[in-house]
Amino acid sequence: MENLENNLKILKELGFEEIFVKNTKEELLKQLNEEIQKCTKCDLHLSRTQAVLGEGNPDAKLMFIGEAPGADEDRLGRPFVGRAGQLLTKAIQNAGLKREDVYIANINKCRPPNNRTPTIEEQEACLPYLLRQIEIINPSVLCLLGATACRGILKREVQITKERGKILEWQGKKVFLTYHPAYVLRNPKEEGTFFEDIKKVVELARSDG
Numbered sequence: 001m002e003n004l005e006n007n008l009k010i011l012k013e014l015g016f017e018e019i020f021v022k023n024t025k026e027e028l029l030k031q032l033n034e035e036i037q038k039c040t041k042c043d044l045h046l047s048r049t050q051a052v053l054g055e056g057n058p059d060a061k062l063m064f065i066g067e068a069p070g071a072d073e074d075r076l077g078r079p080f081v082g083r084a085g086q087l088l089t090k091a092i093q094n095a096g097l098k099r100e101d102v103y104i105a106n107i108n109k110c111r112p113p114n115n116r117t118p119t120i121e122e123q124e125a126c127l128p129y130l131l132r133q134i135e136i137i138n139p140s141v142l143c144l145l146g147a148t149a150c151r152g153i154l155k156r157e158v159q160i161t162k163e164r165g166k167i168l169e170w171q172g173k174k175v176f177l178t179y180h181p182a183y184v185l186r187n188p189k190e191e192g193t194f195f196e197d198i199k200k201v202v203e204l205a206r207s208d209g
């Protein structure tokens with residue numbers, strides 16, 4: 001036992017600690033994914049093809065949170081890959097990052113039928129998974145995309161057209177509020193504002209250590 005402790009200490013001094021932490025994070029996210037694939041806590045499990053955990057850098061400083069998977073996400077098992085996702089990816093790239101640099105997830109892990117907004121009960125049933133995901137990844141900045149993401153995290157109704165651009169504090173992290181990219185697709189005149197918001201949140205994460 002003493003030998004093992006000494007060896008771990010030497011590896012830590014040699015800079016291997018990060019590798020252990022990263023593996024642990026990936027392992028924890030894998031376990032969480034296995035859990036949600038079996039989850040029947042709300043009726044959204046009845047119509048899903050698969051649950052969608054999220055994806056990205058497990059060490060990301062910046063985490064984007066949307067509402068729920070849509071048809072493309074449900075089919076492919078990846079978040080934000082449809083038209084709205086492509087717009088988000090473009091805005092991230094425009095801000096100087098790659099999609100793989102950040103982490104992207106949703107409040108609900110299963111697709112609501114016909115892409116309706118998940119009910120409050122469905123959001124609350126799923127939220128513990130997202131909270132565990134945030135705990136594992138431990139980003140310094142959360143970017144909440146749209147009213148459902150804001151409600152899930154901030155626990156109050158948010159009129160996103162009035163509150164977008166705000167920076168708030170939540171459990172020691174900075175939280176930035178902006179539109180959901182699907183809203184921007186329906187209101188193309190807001191695209192410039194959305195791109196500027198994503199630049200600001202990327203800058204916020206850069207300046208936060």
Ligand code: SF4
Nearest residue numbers: 039041042045110126
């Ligand atoms: S949406 Fe969340 S709580 Fe509901 S069944 Fe899917 S994983 Fe479970």
